Amino acid sequence: QAQFVESGGGLVQSGGSLRLSCAASGGVIKFSNIENLAWYRQVPDKRRELVAEALDDGSTYYSAAVKGRFTISRDNAENALYLQMNNLKPEDTAVYYCNQYPPDRSILWGQGTQVTVSS
Numbered sequence: 001q002a003q004f005v006e007s008g009g010g011l012v013q014s015g016g017s018l019r020l021s022c023a024a025s026g027g028v029i030k031f032s033n034i035e036n037l038a039w040y041r042q043v044p045d046k047r048r049e050l051v052a053e054a055l056d057d058g059s060t061y062y063s064a065a066v067k068g069r070f071t072i073s074r075d076n077a078e079n080a081l082y083l084q085m086n087n088l089k090p091e092d093t094a095v096y097y098c099n100q101y102p103p104d105r106s107i108l109w110g111q112g113t114q115v116t117v118s119s
Contacts, residue, residue: 001026001027001107001108002024002025002026002027002028002029002106002107002108003024003025003026003107003108003109003110004022004023004024004097004098004099004107004108004109004110005022005023005024005025005110005111006020006021006022006096006097006098006110006111006112006113007020007021007022007023007113008020008021008113009095009096009113009114009115009116010114010115010116011116011118012088012115012116012117012118013117013118014088014089014090014117014118014119015087015088016088016117017084017085017086017087017088018085018088018115019082019083019084019085020039020082020083020085020096020098020113020115021080021081021082022037022039022080022081022082022083022098022110023079023080023081024079024107027107029079029107030076030079031074031075031076031079031080031081032056032076032077034056034100035055035056036053036054036055036056036100036101036102037053037054037074037081037098037099037100037101038050038051038052038053038054038072038098038099038100038101039051039052039072039081039083039096039097039098040096040097040098040099041092041094041095041096041097041115042094042095042097042112043093043094043095048097049063049065049094050063050101051063051065051066051070051083051096052066052070052072052083053072053101054072054073054074054081056074056076060072065091066085066092069085069086069087069088070083070084070085070086071083071084071086072084081098083096083098085115088115088117089117090117090118090119091117092115092117093115093116093117094114094115095112095113095114095115096112096113096114096115097109097110097112098110
């Protein structure tokens, strides 16, 4: 079954930047057929949080926590989704996932990529 695959996380100090990438493996998947692609994040014992959305019409959504600092973008031709994260804060520390919004079972969740921001 098709599955999302995240990459690009790492360790960074407060105020630094990272760029996350999302792709898909297995099955036949075309991002051009997905209206809403999104980034989520999750910390232990907390519910998964919707961070940003990129609609196929070019519109975007950001949570209040990241608006002005993060930029979501998509490249349907490359089956790729990105999250540029600037001015990172310790509270951004989490495992970041990509998926559709809303998620469904047609494509599996990936392992996520860890982002750790030191103060």
